[in-house]
Amino acid sequence: MPISKEILVNTLLKTKTSLTSDEIELLKNNISVRKIKRRQFILQEGMVCQHYNFIIDGCFKMYSIDTRGSEYNIEFGIERDWMVDIESFYSKKASSLFIEAVEPSTILQINRENLMSLFNICPKFERIFRMIIEDKFVLLQKRVLQNISSTVEERYVSFLKQYPALSRKLPNTQIASYLGVTPEFLCKIRRNVVYR
Amino acid sequence: MPISKEILVNTLLKTKTSLTSDEIELLKNNISVRKIKRRQFILQEGMVCQHYNFIIDGCFKMYSIDTRGSEYNIEFGIERDWMVDIESFYSKKASSLFIEAVEPSTILQINRENLMSLFNICPKFERIFRMIIEDKFVLLQKRVLQNISSTVEERYVSFLKQYPALSRKLPNTQIASYLGVTPEFLCKIRRNVVYR
DNA sequence: CGCGACGTTGATTTGCCTCAACGATTGTGG
DNA sequence: CCACAATCGTTGAGGCAAATCAACGTCGCG
DSSP: OOHHHHHHHHHHTTTTOOOOHHHHHHHHHHHEEEOOOTTTTTEEETOOEEEEEEEEEEEEEEEOOOOOOOOOEEEEETTTOOOOOHHHHOOOOOHHHHHHHEEEEEEEEEEEEHHHHHHOOHHHHHHHHHHHHHHHHHHHHHHHHHHHSHHHHHHHHHHHOOOOHHHHOOHHHHHHHHHHHHHHHHHHHHHHHOOO | HHHHHHHHHHHHHHHTOOOHHHHHHHHTTTOOOEOTTOOEEEEESBOOOOOOEEEEEEEEEEEOTTTOOOOOEEEEEEOOOOOOOOOHHHHOBSSSSSEEEEEEEEEEOOOOOOOOHHHOOHHHHHHHHHHHHHHHHHHHHHHHHHHHHHHHHHHHHHHHHHHHHHHSSOOOHHHHHTSOOOOHHHHHHHHHTTTT
């Protein structure tokens, strides 16, 4: 059994929903490991999102491209994060989003049918995935509040504090897109921030 | 049995998670009806959020107040919407948010203990509340994308289209706060939007 | 009736974007 | 492993978007 699956199990156990060894086996039998190259996509616009993706190692960005061709980063993910286009995954409709590896990565994938059967066989899994999305919801809500209440500088400083690992992995152009500003302006802000 | 509880049942049945009459009874026995006056709070900063609130009728705003005393609307709710500070509700920590009635309203409330026991007695309820938060997550993610990719005018027009009922109930100052702009600027945008 | 919240407008200032340029860094193919 | 290409970071000039502040009329509510 690959070590990477143990990482998922350890992470899930932190949710305080204890799993029996049978349940852990069941889970392991329903997930698969994948190596992803830099710049490889695990979801592209127009495709249906088929998997819930758990990042073992590496980094991903989820983004949208508008009619003018500009990219807007909706979410980043690093080790122990889940990435999925929830709407496309459950509705089976074509996604409007991309999920792309920022660096070489390893992920675990659970497909829709397996996840649904996990939910039906063992309600604990439904609880776990309820809690996963609740956690993501809380983070997103805080980001919305920041977007409408704070200056770009405040949001940038807050990003550095909240996601130090991401700040090291990502070029500033990507962070700028996440914050909703131009790379040039973010650069000008960095002058003020760094030397203080 | 009050009619208002039937509204909740009908709404939940639309989630495609069919409920038996026993389960419907169980649910009804775990919720209570409350009338809320205009400007009355069902959550205040510093309190722990004790209930999942389902709006039967009326309108609420959820907002944060910053150190300068400015209000920022995080979410609105009308009939058939759920409102709760998820983080405070599950963690039992003091909330940093307010939930206030914009007009006289009627709500159903489920408290934490009852909801947890519903989850344990009948996993269907866990599924229903997983789906509730997933739906809210999708909407929030779309709002984040709009905030970082669109102009204020685009966001305002989109708000009018997506929430026509809210546009009628709320003063423009409240909508401005939700969009993250000043009321004065929203007013100037309305000139362009209305006459076209 | 009178007060406070709301909507509107204008003048001015500030924040942020656009565009262009250039050096530095990183990635890649031969 | 090197050389070239592509991406990234930085800077400045200029322009537009949005905030701030102030003023004033209107409306709804106590």
